[in-house]
Amino acid sequence: MFTENQLTEIKSLLQPNKNVVIITHYNPDGDAIGSSLGLKHFLKNLGVDATVIVPNDFPKFLKWMPEAKKIVIAEYKRKIAGEAIYHADVIFCLDFNAPSRIGMLGDWLTKSWAKKILIDHHQQPEHFDFVYSNTSIPATCQMVYHFIEALGKEDLVNQDVAECLYTGIMTDTGGFRFRSTSADTHRIVANLIEKGADPSMITSNTWDTNTVSRLHLLSLILGRIELVKDGKVAILYLKRDELKEFGFEKGDTEGFVNYGLSIAGTKMSAFFMEDLYEDFIKISFRSKDDVDTNAFARAHFHGGGHINASGGKYFKNIHETIEDFKEKIEEEGF
Numbered sequence: 123m124f125t126e127n128q129l130t131e132i133k134s135l136l137q138p139n140k141n142v143v144i145i146t147h148y149n150p151d152g153d154a155i156g157s158s159l160g161l162k163h164f165l166k167n168l169g170v171d172a173t174v175i176v177p178n179d180f181p182k183f184l185k186w187m188p189e190a191k192k193i194v195i196a197e198y199k200r201k202i203a204g205e206a207i208y209h210a211d212v213i214f215c216l217d218f219n220a221p222s223r224i225g226m227l228g229d230w231l232t233k234s235w236a237k238k239i240l241i242d243h244h245q246q247p248e249h250f251d252f253v254y255s256n257t258s259i260p261a262t263c264q265m266v267y268h269f270i271e272a273l274g275k276e277d278l279v280n281q282d283v284a285e286c287l288y289t290g291i292m293t294d295t296g297g298f299r300f301r302s303t304s305a306d307t308h309r310i311v312a313n314l315i316e317k318g319a320d321p322s323m324i325t326s327n328t329w330d331t332n333t334v335s336r337l338h339l340l341s342l343i344l345g346r347i348e349l350v351k352d353g354k355v356a357i358l359y360l361k362r363d364e365l366k367e368f369g370f371e372k373g374d375t376e377g378f379v380n381y382g383l384s385i386a387g388t389k390m391s392a393f394f395m396e397d398l399y400e401d402f403i404k405i406s407f408r409s410k411d412d413v414d415t416n417a418f419a420r421a422h423f424h425g426g427g428h429i430n431a432s433g434g435k436y437f438k439n440i441h442e443t444i445e446d447f448k449e450k451i452e453e454e455g456f
């Protein structure tokens with residue numbers, strides 16, 4: 123958590139006359155949108171208006187969240203996003219820890235004079251004015267709640283705040299399953315339910331949103347899942363043509379990588395996908411126990427993330443990428 127002195131300074135920055143911006147990472151997920159909107163609603167209850175800006179669009183299954191429609195998507199509203207950052211006195215940076223993770227916003231953030239406040243749970247944060255970084259907490263949404271507690275303002279957590287924070291904790295813990303899910307996580311979730319978050323509504327809005335074409339896409343990749351390293355590593359992939367054929371929409375492949383890890387005996391799952399528009403391969407890694415995919419993604423695939431969940435990019439074709447991946451896991455002795 124921030125120190126007492128930092129909290130005092132942050133409180134003095136959070137005044138009604140200040141311009142406050144909240145930014146989160148490229149390809150925003152449930153934790154990114156949940157923490158950003160959750161903090162925005164909390165700040166509103168504190169009397170401070172904040173603008174949430176994301177670098178690019180986010181999946182439909184997150185658009186039910188209160189005020190999701192007011193989020194400024196920089197790829198569509200470049201001017202509004204640029205001006206908001208230019209005029210900002212305070213910028214909250216949530217669920218990412220390096221300007222390289224926010225696309226075109228990175229440059230603007232670096233140049234801005236605003237006080238930058240980081241709340242994030244990824245490994246190896248870069249420099250920000252105020253840093254609350256903890257890689258043992260499963261979701262940035264949980265950290266936003268701890269921040270609200272540290273300010274002594276839990277009474278300002280209303281239903282809107284609760285729904286947003288609940289969503290991010292639920293998605294980043296894979297439904298309260300992943301390793302860093304703790305008693306603290308469940309205590310906070312219990313509080314959020316008491317404040318009005320409805321678990322069944324949130325689960326159904328977020329996760330019971332499959333389309334038939336998404337299920338067909340899933341069946342395609344499950345049909346050709348490959349196991350290597352004596353069944354310890356699962357490989358899945360999707361090509362651009364296939365994405366087009368099944369009418370791919372943003373978010374459709376969310377969670378696919380986890381199927382590799384659901385196979386008994388696997389320690390790591392890797393999902394490779396051709397980008398729909400640009401010539402690179404987007405990769406997702408997931409692992410069990412102490413298999414460190416963050417270090418692996420950083421070392422070999424221009425990426426990073428957490429120990430058990432990370433991602434990266436590669437600039438060869440999909441088959442070469444998968445071959446290189448197989449070599450790298452051999453080298454690393456997985």
Ligand code: 5GP
Binds near residue numbers: 147406424433
């Ligand atoms: P996903 O596989 O769901 O896209 O990402 C898993 C985790 O890795 C997330 O926490 C995400 O922030 C991080 N991540 C995904 N792609 C990248 C990347 O290209 N670079 C870095 N540094 N982190 C990534």
Ligand code: MN
Binds near residue numbers: 262
């Ligand atoms: Mn997160």
